[in-house]
Amino acid sequence: MREAQRDAIQARREAAARRRERQRAHASARRETAQAGRDARVERARMAREVSLVDLVDRLLDGGVVIHGDITLAVADVDLLYVGLRALVSSVEAMEREMGFSPTARGSALEGSPR
Amino acid sequence: MFCLYAITDWKPRLDTPGHGEAPLQAIRASGIAAVASEHEDLSLVADEDALWAHERVVEALMDQGAVLPIRFGTLLESEDEVRLLLANRAAEFRRALDRIRGAVEVGVRVALRGDEDARAMPDASASGPGTAYLLGQLERTQHRGSVAAHVVDALTPLAREHVSRAGASTGSSLRSAYLVERDRLDDFVSRASELEDELTGVRVACTGPWPAYSFANAEAPR
Numbered sequence: 223m224r225e226a227q228r229d230a231i232q233a234r235r236e237a238a239a240r241r242r243e244r245q246r247a248h249a250s251a252r253r254e255t256a257q258a259g260r261d262a263r264v265e266r267a268r269m270a271r272e273v274s275l276v277d278l279v280d281r282l283l284d285g286g287v288v289i290h291g292d293i294t295l296a297v298a299d300v301d302l303l304y305v306g307l308r309a310l311v312s313s314v315e316a317m318e319r320e321m322g323f324s325p326t327a328r329g330s331a332l333e334g335s336p337r
Numbered sequence: 338m339f340c341l342y343a344i345t346d347w348k349p350r351l352d353t354p355g356h357g358e359a360p361l362q363a364i365r366a367s368g369i370a371a372v373a374s375e376h377e378d379l380s381l382v383a384d385e386d387a388l389w390a391h392e393r394v395v396e397a398l399m400d401q402g403a404v405l406p407i408r409f410g411t412l413l414e415s416e417d418e419v420r421l422l423l424a425n426r427a428a429e430f431r432r433a434l435d436r437i438r439g440a441v442e443v444g445v446r447v448a449l450r451g452d453e454d455a456r457a458m459p460d461a462s463a464s465g466p467g468t469a470y471l472l473g474q475l476e477r478t479q480h481r482g483s484v485a486a487h488v489v490d491a492l493t494p495l496a497r498e499h500v501s502r503a504g505a506s507t508g509s510s511l512r513s514a515y516l517v518e519r520d521r522l523d524d525f526v527s528r529a530s531e532l533e534d535e536l537t538g539v540r541v542a543c544t545g546p547w548p549a550y551s552f553a554n555a556e557a558p559r
Contacts, residue, residue, distance in 0.1 A: 275385065277444045277544045280512070282388050285550030286408035287344065287433070289422060 339364070339373040339413050340381070342394045343548070344405040344423075344430050346370070353397040356381065356390050366420040367427035369434075371407075372398060373419060381410050395548045403438040405430060406548040433553060440497055440516045441546035443525060447488050447532075448510040448540045449481065484539055485511050491532055495525045500551050514551035522546060 340356055346369045351361040355374030363370040372394065381387055391409050398404040413419050423430070488511070493499055496515040517525045525543075532541045 274544050275388075277446075277547070278388055278392060279383075280444075281406075281442075281547060281550035282391055282409035283383060284408075285553060286406040287411075287430075287553045288408050289341065289411045289413070 338376050338379060339416065339419055340376060340379055341407045341411045341413065341419070342372045342374075342391060343398050343407055344369055344371055344434070345398060345402060346431060346434050347402050349398055350401060353394050354390075355394055356387060361394065364416055364419045364423070366423035369423050369427055369430055371419050371423055373413075379412065381412075383409060392548075399441070399546075399548045403434045404548055405433050405437070405553050406550050407553075437516065437549040437552050440518050440549065441522065442549045442551055443496075443515045443517050443522070443546060444544040445488070445492065445513050445515060445529060446510055446542045446544070447484060447513075448542070449477075449484065449538060481511070484536055487536060488532060488541070489513075491528060491535075492525065495521055495528055498552060514547075516549060516552050517546075519546075 340359075342355065342361070345363075349363055349370065349372055351363065351372065353361065355361050356379060357374075357376065359374035359376055361372055361374050363372055388409060395404060395406045413422065489499065492515060496517045498516040499513055501511070501513045515525065529541050529543050533539060
C-alpha cells in the first residue's frame with residue numbers, strides 16, 4: 223500500500239516535471255518567435271528609415287520654398303552627405319540594384335541653386 | 338539670426354523645438370506667418386540630425402493645418418528681414434498655401450528589379466556586342482517608359498497633382514511626388530501596392546506623408 227502511494231507520488235512528480243519542461247520549451251519557442259519578429263521589424267524599420275532619409279534629403283535640400291540668397295549650406299557639405307547616403311543605401315542589399323541614385327547629378331543640380 | 342522652417346496663414350501652436358532645441362516663434366506680416374527660431378550664431382550642417390530637426394518642426398505644423406515648408410538652411414539676419422520677405426511675397430505664399438491645403442505629399446519610388454533588366458538584354462551572339470548593348474539599352478528605356486506611364490495613369494486619378502523628381506531618368510528607378518488629399522491617402526497607398534501585382538518585376542515604394550516640399554513653389558511648379 224505504502225509502496226503504491228510512493229509510486230503515485232513519484233508519477234505525479236514526474237508528470238509535473240514533464241509539464242514544467244514542456245512549458246519551458248514553449249516559452250523558449252515563443253521567445254524565439256518574438257525575437258525573430260522583432261528582428262524582421264527592426265530590419266524593415268531600418269530599411270524604411272534609410273529610404274526615407276534619401277527622400278528627406280531630396281525634399282529638404284531641393285524642395286521647399288526658396289528664399290533667394292540666404293541658403294548658407296556649402297555645396298561641399300551637400301556632396302559629402304550624398305556620398306554618405308549612397309554608401310548607406312548600398313548597404314541595404316534589397317535596394318542595391320534597384321535604386322537609381324546619382325549624387326553627381328544631384329550635386330550639379332544643387333550648384334545651380336542659390337545659396 | 339533667424340532660421341526659417343515654414344509659412345502658414347493661421348496661428349500655429351509652437352511646441353516642437355527648432356535647431357539646437359531653440360524655441361520657435363511665429364513672425365507675422367500681411368496675414369501670414371513665418372515659423373522661425375532665433376540664434377546668436379548658428380552654423381548648420383546638413384547632417385541627418387539637423388535634417389530631421391527641420392522635418393519635425395514642419396511635420397508638427399502640418400498636423401495643424403496647411404503649411405508651406407521652407408528649404409532647409411534658410412537663414413535671415415533680422416525679424417525685419419523676415420517681415421519684409423512675407424510682405425513682398427504674401428500673394429505668392431497665399432496661392433501656394435491654397436494649392437496644397439488639405440493635401441500631403443507622397444513620395445513614390447518605382448524600381449525595376451535587376452533580373453528583369455537582365456532579361457531585357459538581347460542575345461549578344463545575334464549581332465555585334467555594341468549593337469546588342471544599344472538594343473538592350475533601348476529596350477530597357479522603352480520598358481521603363483511603359484512602366485512609368487502605367488504608374489502615372491494608375492495614380493494620377495487619386496492625386497491632385499504629380500511631379501517627376503529631378504534625376505528620375507538616371508539609373509533604373511523612377512522617382513516622383515504626388516500631392517494627395519488627406520482623406521484619399523489610404524486609397525492612394527493601396528493602389529500603389531496593387532501596382533506591384535500588375536507589373537511584374539517592378540517594385541513600388543511609397544514614403545510619407547511628407548509636407549508638400551515638391552509643391553511649395555507656386556511660381557515654378559516642379
